[in-house]
Amino acid sequence: MAEYFVLDIAESLLGKLASSVYGQASRAYDVYEDVQGIKDTLSIVKGVLLDAEEKREQQHGLREWLSQIQNVCLDAEDILDGFQCQNLRKQVVKASGTTRMKVGHFFSSSNSLLLRFKMARQIKYIRHRLDKIAADGNKFGLQRIHADHRLVQRREMTYSYVDASGVIGREKDKEAILKLLMQPHPLGDGDKSLCVIPLVGIGGLGKTTLAKLVFNDKRMDELFKLKIWVCVSDDFDIRQIIIKIINSASASAPNIAFAHQENLNSLDIEQLQSRLRHKLSSQKYLLVLDDIWSDDRTKWIELKDLLKVGAVGNKIIVTTRSNTIASMMGTVTPYVLEGLSMENCLSLFVKWAFKEGEETKYPNLVEIGKEIVKKCRGVPLAVRTLGSSLFLNFNLERWKFVRDHEIWNLKQKKDDILPALKLSYDQMPSYLRLCFAYFSLFPKDFCFSDACVTDLWGAHGLLRSPVGSQKIENISRLYIDELRSRSFLEDFEDLGAHLYCFKVHDLVHDLALYIAKGELVVVNSHTSNIPGQVRHLSVVENDSLSNALFYKSRRVRTILFPIHGVGVDSESLLYTWITRYKYLRVLSLSDSRIETLPNSIGKLEHLRALCLENNRKIKRLPHSICKLQNLKFLSLRGCMELETLPKGLGMLVSLQRLLITTKQSILPEDEFASLNNLHTLSFEYCDNLKFLFRRAQLTSLKVLLVQSCGCLESLPLHILPKLEVLFVIRCMTLNLSLNCESPNHSLRMKLLHLEHCPRQQTLPQWIQGAADTLQRLFILNCDSLEVLPEWLTRMSHLKMLHIFNCPQLLSLPNDMHSLTALEDLSIDGCPELCRKCEPQSGEYWSFISHIKRFSIGETREEKLLFRMRSQLRLRLRN
Incomplete structure (x- = not known):
């Protein structure tokens, strides 16, 4: 892999070497001459890298040479980044004021003279290695190329959800599938209650695209009460498929599309199958099982038997690359998707x-x-x-x-x-x-x-x-x-x-797997060892972890657990990682089951992202975590047993995103006020919090999410001068009008999402302060909401207004036509209001007829919006 990324890595390192921070630091550590030597040699080498990349396929030795260049650049970056960490620590000590000696002691574990000697020795060694590698490159006869001609200009972007007009050559295929779906009793295995239509073809032919065209055809809305889409992908896990079907069916069903989905992960398989059959009973449904890879017939028959409920005429579309799977699952002849003409x-x-x-x-x-x-x-x-x-x-x-x-x-x-x-x-x-x-x-x-x-x-x-x-x-x-x-x-x-x-x-x-092999490795049950040159690890199976697997690797910069439910449960293995991989930049331990985090976590001075979310056992964090001055992202979301935040949180001066779940009742306001770079803050399931902040000014915060904080009474919007995005979800005691500034207080808010706010009979007055900035307003499941204020029509930049499941809401403001920027209006779950907004016949139709996109009680639109909300929340949590 090295030959593909060496130029980018070299340019990155040269950029750092040229910065004033590195220049000052190298003088302070008495390594200025060596650092300049590295810079000069690397500048010469960079000039021939493009030529080396062009010729690497013809000369095998060039590939090894490029790999050596990449390794020495990354090693140099690891060492030189220590300068930045020391600089940040000096800033913390300097800003600590009266607690300077205390903070200085906190960082005093390293002897400054020993550190100076160690870094000087490492820099000299890097210079020696680079000089030798550069000299070896002379034998390849490389030429200097100054411009990368491979650059391609960006094209203009569009953002349509489904662009059927952009699909070429699939109209006949679409009509053929629709015909199969509309047949009352297509030929098959005799089971008239369930028809399975396989769509088969090689990857990239557009099987999923064709299925989407069929799925969104209006004729399907008339034929099926439920439309369910499930992406199965690699693992045919019946439990997870059942959960996906139940959730998708909930989103598809009229009037309940935006109801809060229960947590199905805690249910056993007997409870799940009961929920599934109840969900599908008496309903004629269309189910798409997209991207099937498993040929385990036993699992398929088990799932199929569970799906044999509901009205006669249920249909399933299956997409797969395998003819064997298509034959196994289909009740009709597989539809083989051919290439385009x-x-x-x-x-x-x-x-x-x-x-x-x-x-x-x-x-x-x-x-x-x-x-x-x-x-x-x-x-x-x-x-x-x-x-x-x-x-x-x-x-x-x-x-x-x-x-x-x-x-x-x-x-x-x-x-x-x-x-x-x-x-x-x-x-x-x-x-x-x-x-x-x-x-x-x-x-x-x-x-x-x-x-x-x-x-x-x-x-x-x-x-x-x-x-x-x-x-x-x-x-x-x-x-x-x-x-x-x-x-x-x-x-x-x-x-x-x-x-x-x-x-x-x-x-x-x-393709990404193909080009990343060697340094970016996905660890699963088939992984026998981790190569020594690996720098990025992703663990996708719990059973694949053991100390023996990692004994060769020393250069790891990334450890991820990207799959829900997969995490580390061995504290000894975690200790090994933290001790061995001292240059880690990303450590994501989501869904882990550890009770304590090693105190040595504070030695990972290069760490930029630390994710501990959904750890249900951890109660306390070591205070040494506050030594991580490079840390930009910290997630404690879902740590339901976490009793308190670590002391010294304000020393995380680089922190930009902070996601919190804690039992703590009072937040350390002074610590939060010191987080000058914090732009995203989330509080979820913080059941003991009554107030967030009363006096602390969070001057850089742009995104705030508060969810399921059952005791929260008020939000301090007046101390969040740059807030642009606010989510308020299921905070049952929250009074959005309490302790907020007058409506004349100017706000910068662009997106406001209110969901399950039972105390709101109308919208809070402070929203008027965002009259010149608010673009998107989402109101969901507010049972007590009775009226939308007339001042809402003064939101001059409002582009999107979605209102769902607010049954007491009976009317719209009279001047809706004043919302000239409004492009998207969706209303559902508000029976009387929906009646008044009916096209042509509704008394409010003249108010809203100018709006480009509107939907009143349309299930298809609800499903799309439900997906958008889910992914919007996902964005804040990832």
């Missing part, structure tokens, strides 16, 4: 490679495009990916390069399209390739949030501003937009206020 492939290619109508100006490129399309073998994903890679690039040689590149000759499995994807990957800018590789650490069908990728990429220093000093969340969004423009992402949803989520296509995930 050459004509349709070319149409799709032109759509992605040119702006509309622009292809007529470049007939020579279109001819080359025809040859490129032939190599894609009718697979839409390959066509879209290659078309995107050439968008706005009219260089004839570049098009020939794509057509003739030897990557097509790579050995591959039958029907694999890795060459098409790999070629587009190779054309990525170097800074984007390393970011892309991190997707391999997560399971297929993982829902990524903006916070998830920003935390991970940011922790490893991958988010570098191309212009000026942009915020890392903005840079992360630029990277995501570019990956999306190259067709590497799917199911992208922009939820506003800088909140978004997406998934990675299965084939793209396979």
Whole structure:
């Protein structure tokens, strides 16, 4: 893997070496000459890296040389980052005021003279290694290349949820599947209560896309009372599939789409199957089981027997890559999805490679495009990916390069399209390739949030501003937009206020695994050992963990547990990791079952992200955790037994996101006031909290989530001057009007989500302070809400208003037509109000007829919005 990321890593290191922080620190530690020597040598080496990458396939020795360059750069970064940590600690001591001696003692475990000697020795060794490797590179005859010509411009983005018009060549397939679904008794195994239609084809053909087209066809809404979508993916876990079906059925059912879903994980299989059969009984349903991989017939028959309930005419669509699975599961002949015709492939290619109508100006490129399309073998994903890679690039040689590149000759499995994807990957800018590789650490069908990728990429220093000093969340969004423009992402949803989520296509995930091998490793039951060069680990199975597995590796920077329910339960293994991997940047121990966290956690001075969420045993945290001055993300969400927050929390001066569950009744306000970089704060299941803050000013906070805090009485919005996003969910005693400023108090709020607020008969007056900024307002399950105030119509920037399950709400403000920015209005679960808003006949129709998108009691829209809310919350938690 080293040859693919060395340029980005070298550039990152050079950027650090050139900074004033490193310059001052190197003088203070008397290693300035050696640091400058590293910088000079690395600058020379960087000049030939592009040429080395181009020639690596022809010269095997070059691949090893590039690997050595990468390793020495990463080792240098580990050592040099110690400068930054020492600088942050000095800031803490300096800012501590009267407690300076106490704080100084807290950090006094390291002898300064010994530390100076140790760092000087390590820097000299790095310089020696780099000089030797650079000298070895002379034998390859490399040339200096100053520009990376592989850069591809970003195309304009759209954010439509389902764009049926963008699907080319599948109309006949869609009608064929619809015909099968509408047949009263299709031929099969004689079981008229359950018909299973398999959709089979190789990866990337568009099986899921076709299933979505069918699923969202209006004719299906008329035919089926319930429509249920379940992504099964790799593991055919009957328990989890049942839970997904129940939840999806709840979202699909009229009038209950936004009801709070119960926690089904605690139920045993007998209780689950009973809930499932009750949910499906007397209902005619359409169920999509997407992406089946398991050929275990016993499991399928067990699930199928549970699904044989409800009305006659139930249908199941199954998508799979395997003909064997299709034959096993189907009650009718499998529908084999073929590749697109050459004509349709070319149409799709032109759509992605040119702006509309622009292809007529470049007939020579279109001819080359025809040859490129032939190599894609009718697979839409390959066509879209290659078309995107050439968008706005009219260089004839570049098009020939794509057509003739030897990557097509790579050995591959039958029907694999890795060459098409790999070629587009190779054309990525170097800074984007390393970011892309991190997707391999997560399971297929993982829902990524903006916070998830920003935390991970940011922790490893991958988010570098191309212009000026942009915020890392903005840079992360630029990277995501570019990956999306190259067709590497799917199911992208922009939820506003800088909140978004997406998934990675299965084939793209396979590509990430392919290019990440060696340094990014997924640990499962098949893993026999961890290679010594590994730097990033993702653990996906509990049974795969043992001390013996990790004995060779020393350079690990990342440990993740990305799957719900999978976590570490061995405190000795955790101690080994913390002791051995002193350069860890990311340590995510979610869903672990440990009672204590080692005091040595404070020695991980490079740590940027620490996740302990959903640990149900831990009661206290070591105070040494507050030595982690580089820490930017700390999650204690779901730590239901945590009695108190660690003392010295205010010393985490770099902290940006903090998610808390605690039994503590009073928060240390002075500590929170010291967190000057904190922009996201979450309190969930903090049952003893009556007040958050009374006097502390959180001047940088932008996102606040309070959920299931049963004793909370008020919110201190007047001390949150920069708040942009507020979620209030199931805080039953909360009075949103208590202890808040007057309506004249100016707010910056852009998104407000109120859910299960039983004390609210109307909206709180302070919302008027956001009249010039509020863009999205969501009101859910507020049983006492009776009226929307007239001043709501003065929200000049309000784009989206969703109201669900507020049965006492009878009317809208009279001046709804004044909301000229309103584009999206959805109302359901408000019987009388829905009646008044009926198109044409409703008395409020004239108030709202100007709104571009509106839905009144539409189940399909409810389901979409339910998914959006769930993913919006996911963003805050990831």
